[in-house]
Amino acid sequence: MTTDLTNLTVAGIRDGFRKGDFSAREVADAFNAAVAAGKPLNAFLVETPEHAIAAAEEADRGRASGELRPLSGVPMGIKDLFCTAGYQTTAASHILEGFVPTYESTITAKLFGAGVGMLGKLNLDQFAMGSSNETSAFGNVISPWRRSDGGNAPLAPGGSSGGSSSAVAARMAPAATGTDTGGSIRQPAAFTGISGIKPTYGRCSRWGVVAFASSLDQAGPMARDVRDCAILLETMSGFDPKDSTSLDLPVPQWEAGLSGDLRGKKVGIPKEYRVDGMPAEIEALWQQGIAWAKDAGAEIVEVSLPHTQYALPTYYIIAPAEASSNLARYDGVRYGQRDLPDGANLQDMYAATRAAGFGGEVKRRILIGTYVLSAGFYDAYYTKAQKVRALIARDFERAFEQCDVLLTPTAPSAAFALGEKSADPLAMYLNDVFTVPASLAGLPAMSVPAGLDKQGLPLGLQIIGKPLDEQGVLNAGLAIEERAGFTARADKWW
């Protein structure tokens, strides 16, 4: 057989398996072995080799009988925010430790229905709150990447989908599901040299995904390249009557529509994204991206998104407000952890359970959210934030009168070392400065790997599209990908 099946992309596995180059079982075995060998990265909270094998064996039987499904033979990692029937789902929080859902999230049901096997449940920032994976209750994920300075400092894989980014970058999974509330797919993808797309809000059902901030949460795929993102997003998207915010629209054939030819397209460069103190390397990468877009035939236009500076504060009011309410259900009464001190009454039980069950960052956001919604502060914070959110969405609407997609850096820096920013929440929040605006406006956006910084760490470029124009986003991403020729990968140290 081929040398190493774990080097294959989703498309490569799908097509090679169909051609008979290898069996699905061989693919599952190779990735299961990689998962087992990758423990030092702490990317998986639960390993499910039996699930991947069962799906692979079914794929192999299906190939023999001519009953192939769209993703037969493809294994994936699943972020542990997706409820999986029969498999522990924790959102990386002690408060859900031991919780085994009886139900399958719509997204995992669609993927499994398309033939995907699950390699395991992937670590994340607790309740998807974080940008480094350090808020996980089960230890942080470590990025497979290391700086070229020889210092071997363990680096953050990004967050909150850090288990997903680390697993894909380390070839433990050809792809993984992620979720993105303010950048949780795009920033970790950029940190680890992979691709990831957050579709238009409402494309992917939120049913069965542990909620962080309902008006922002969107699932999406994380994979090695743009084509794989297109393939997986096609399967993950679609109307779900169980989610009132789900879009009742047909799912386009994004893979078939892929084209890196940007002739006739206008790529907008938002001037407000040129923030103070942005590293020269990021600026240089951005200029490189502009050159690639031109090379692909696009016209470059400068656009303005005047309310960009208010996006982070707005996000850090709305997201915690929704989270403070969404997380009220973790009370120790019906499932998950319960802390019942001797002689405790109901209030004591709530307090003890939530004090012991939630991590520091989760508590911080619950407190912020409770504060901004409380009587006397609601209008000053929440109502105002909603108004600013509308202005930010209007900024994008106006910009898209002048261009088809926007091109920006994904994050203001390359991956930082673990522990480097964990003591300063504000510095950590600044990581989302480029990703949060598109989340507030519900727009499709993706990150593609575009180069390395001088320490040899990956950097990503972000493409933001019009509502429902995932195709435009994917195509611009493909144009960058084709020209960036990003082939770097982390040296295996684990």
Next chain:
Amino acid sequence: MDWYLKVCEMTESSYRIQGATGEWEVVIGLEVHAQVTSNAKLFSGASTKFGAEPNANVSLVDAAMPGMLPVPNRECIRQAVRTGMAIDAQINKWSRFDRKNYFYADLPQGYQISQLYHPLVGEGTISIEPEDGETKIVGIERIHVEQDAGKLMHDQHPTRSYVDLNRSGVALMEIVSRPDMRSPAEAGAYLRKLRAILRYVGSCDGNMEEGSMRADVNVSVRKPGDPFGTRTETKNVNSVRFVMAAIEHEANRQVDVLESGGTIVQETRLFDPDKGVTRSMRSKEDAHDYRYFPDPDLLPLELDDAFLAECRASLPELPDAKRARYEGPLGLSTYAAGVLTADVETARWFEALMAATGKDDAATAKAASNWLISDLFGALNRLGKDITNSPVSPAQGAQLLGLVADSTLSGSLAKQVFEIMLETGDDPAKIVEERGLKQTTDTGAIDAVIADVLAANADKVAEYRGGKDKLFGFFVGQTMKAMAGKGNPGVVNERLKAALDG
């Protein structure tokens, strides 16, 4: 709104509490929680059936499992809209759900999905007819839809409480009145009228015993002409009688407090039906901050014209209209029209009875109405039944009325037949046939009996002919007795008169 204000002024209640410092007026507003009639809950497909085993009707959404999302149940929205239309209220084509956040073990989500800022139904009116009072218009401020909570059970275990989530997520309409009522009688009339409307519309079964309807009672007192006083809210009162008792007690308590120099604290109170008193439920110190905000799991509720048109077209004739029709075209008395329309089941029965008679003239309506109100209701009362489980059907009732109308039965024979119908469930025609209860109009037969009666009472005949007119009744009685009650009273009278006077 001029006409409306005028109506309120004209019909101001004269109910007053006599205090040491003079008369006090009571101001009452009611917030009624009415369970929406629907098979499924407001945001989940779980059943709403009453009386199921604890936690039998609980979906993943109702238990607030991780990742579960609410999806509005169209039927619940439809019923609330129809209710709004029935009280001539403004229907808001754009409304929104908000979360009311608080922790309690009967509230799995940690928030109740309700509508604070943009309710489904806006201002409307209900016309009430208090006993010994004049018709009055009570303003409705709003109707919004919201989730019910579960139920804690404290009697299942010595040290623990259990939770039953069957009611968790069941759809409620909260119907909020203006503070327009001025006496316990008006509040009682309002509740009865609201209940009647809900039952006519079919949006709530109005069953207060099963908790389908309960009221939060807002009461304040003031000297007539003064501005509103501070109000208290007595929660979850679950019968008309208790609501009236709670108002009476609470108003008197407030007068006592004020007259002894105290002030009324705006607070939540509970009514103790055993003692007939209200008491403070929680103090201000642990007053909740509910942190209301729009539910981000739900899109705003937008209603289109076709939906509204269907809601309107599906509304039945409502009590006020029905009553007007009974009094007008049908020619019934105000009293009879009121009794027949007070409850949708009675009105339905009456209309089925009329339909079965095949007639719609005033005489038939009057006979049907009289029979239903006196004979049928009397019998049902005696038997401890109500109109919904009457042993006699409308078709049987119509048959009985028909037998009276065509002189087959006299009034007293009809009563006999009805008693037998109640016992046997048989049709009146069959009873008349089998038991020979048919009234006799055969003049030959009647004349023969009269001849016998006169012959046997020659002395009384002489007295009668001598001027003692009052004896005529005696002869009628004797004749009817001899005919076992089956003689047609009119014919008997006529022939007897002829025999005696001729």
